[in-house]
Amino acid sequence: MPLIRPSRDEDxxxxxxxxxxxxxxxxxxxxxxPPSLADMTxxxxxVLAKGLPWLVAEDNGxxxxxxxxxxxxxxxxxxFSVEDSIYMDPSAHRKGLGRALLAELLAxxxxxxxxxxxAVIGDSANAGSIGVHxxxxxxxxxxxxxxxxxxxxxxxxxxxxxxxxxxxxxxxxGSV
Numbered sequence: 001m002p003l004i005r006p007s008r009d010e011d012x013x014x015x016x017x018x019x020x021x022x023x024x025x026x027x028x029x030x031x032x033x034p035p036s037l038a039d040m041t042x043x044x045x046x047v048l049a050k051g052l053p054w055l056v057a058e059d060n061g062x063x064x065x066x067x068x069x070x071x072x073x074x075x076x077x078x079x080f081s082v083e084d085s086i087y088m089d090p091s092a093h094r095k096g097l098g099r100a101l102l103a104e105l106l107a108x109x110x111x112x113x114x115x116x117x118x119a120v121i122g123d124s125a126n127a128g129s130i131g132v133h134x135x136x137x138x139x140x141x142x143x144x145x146x147x148x149x150x151x152x153x154x155x156x157x158x159x160x161x162x163x164x165x166x167x168x169x170x171x172x173x174g175s176v
Contacts, residue, residue, distance in 0.1 A: 002059040002097055004104045007044065007066060011056050014063035016040045018089050027123035027155055028087070030148040046070070052082065053108040057092070057101045064092040067105040072118050080172050081116040082109055086129070099132050106136065110164040113172055117162045122148065124156035138162045 007015065020034035035043070047054050047068050054068035065088035072081040084105060088098045109117060119133045124143055134140075138160035146154035 002057055002064070002100070004055055004057050004101055007054045007056045007068075009041075011063050011066070012037060012041055012044065014089075015044070015056070015066050018063070018066065018087050021090065022087050027150060028121065028126055028129055030122055030150055030155070032150060044068070050079070051112060052114075053105060053112070055101060055105055055108065057088075057097050059092075059097075064089045064097060065101055067101045069105060069109050069114065069117065072116075080114060081118065082114045083118045083120055084109075086132075093128065098128075099135060102132055102136055106162070106164065114164055115167055115172060117164060119158075119160040119162075121158040121160065122155060124158050126158070130158055130160070133160050133162075136162070 016035070016037045019029070019040065022029050023031045023034040044054050047070050050071065052069045052071075055066065056063045057065040065086065067084065067086035069082035069084050072078045072083045084102065086098060086102050086105070088101075092098070106117060117138075118141075119129070119138055121129045121133070139162070141159040141161050144157045144159065147157055148155040
């Protein structure tokens, strides 16, 4: 039975492999060169240092996907607004595991005090990512047309958002 849990250091090889596949074969990320294990280790450490989650989906000891949230932009005022990222191993596509992973990420983000989650989805034809976000209550915000060049073609990004908890109805806890 699949398990969704916080990532561990020993998951980084699988995380790097999964993400590298998407860099080389997909349009969900606009990176064109797969990051190294050291790069992915550093990225994960940055997310965790901000008190944000980096989760994995595991089945029979094999990591089949990962998801994390990071500040929407690097300035501290954005610390209650997070951009989500989710990547699945090709063998796990269309099995509901991505939806379960994203749902758990949203629950953990809400517990951290996140008020807004943005999805910046590479490629307006990325029906899987758009669909899973829509199924979990994300609303479309807009499309930035032809802003990325990958695989010898222009790609859009689709922007979606979801409000968590009290949203903008109250100040965040501990804010001044």
